[in-house]
Amino acid sequence: xxxxxxxxxxxxxxxxxxxxxxxxxxxxxxxxxxxxxxxxxxxxxxxxxxxxxxxxxxxxxxxxxxxxxxxxxxxxxxxxxxxxxxxxxxxxxxxxxxxxxxxxxxxxxxxxxxxxxxxxxxxxxxxxxxxxxxxxxxxxxxxxxxxxxxxxxxxxxxxxxxxxxxxxxxxxxxxxxxxxxxx
Numbered sequence: 695x696x697x698x699x700x701x702x703x704x705x706x707x708x709x710x711x712x713x714x715x716x717x718x719x720x721x722x723x724x725x726x727x728x729x730x731x732x733x734x735x736x737x738x739x740x741x742x743x744x745x746x747x748x749x750x751x752x753x754x755x756x757x758x759x760x761x762x763x764x765x766x767x768x769x770x771x772x773x774x775x776x777x778x779x780x781x782x783x784x785x786x787x788x789x790x791x792x793x794x795x796x797x798x799x800x801x802x803x804x805x806x807x808x809x810x811x812x813x814x815x816x817x818x819x820x821x822x823x824x825x826x827x828x829x830x831x832x833x834x835x836x837x838x839x840x841x842x843x844x845x846x847x848x849x850x851x852x853x854x855x856x857x858x859x860x861x862x863x864x865x866x867x868x869x870x871x872x873x874x875x876x877x
Contacts, residue, residue, distance in 0.1 A: 738766070765826055781876045
């Protein structure tokens with residue numbers, strides 16, 4: 695595995711070594727000892743999978759403490775633009791957005807520490823999978839609206855398909871005021 699740091703502390707890009715031949719391909723999608731070398735010592739307790747059509751935007755979501763979640767995200771089939779926003783109170787990169795294309799060609803992954811809002815736009819019909827370091831808790835869910843003017847995220851899709859819930863999330867500025875500077 696090749697693991698790259700990003701401009702946001704703790705957020706890592708992961709590229710597995712893919713072995714291809716006439717039968718197809720093989721790669722190690724999770725290797726605890728390698729991830730430990732980079733400080734990823736999560737106890738993954740839940741794994742989720744979704745299918746989304748091209749043009750869908752999901753997010754920006756997070757879980758509040760004590761149910762905050764780190765995530766290890768990847769695309770099993772298709773292509774997404776993965777988007778994270780640093781919401782960690784006191785972080786020097788608070789409010790910064792990071793985007794990365796994840797697909798079934800590179801088989802790349804993103805490690806997202808707890809304290810980030812996460813979402814993705816679907817560039818090609820996609821099966822998305824992610825490991826979570828904590829269990830989902832409905833009363834701890836939160837989010838920031840996908841089209842927030844302060845964050846000004848280019849989701850790279852026209853006329854996005856959205857859930858009702860995702861259309862009613864607070865703005866980044868409202869979130870910042872409500873949480874007194876983050877989670």
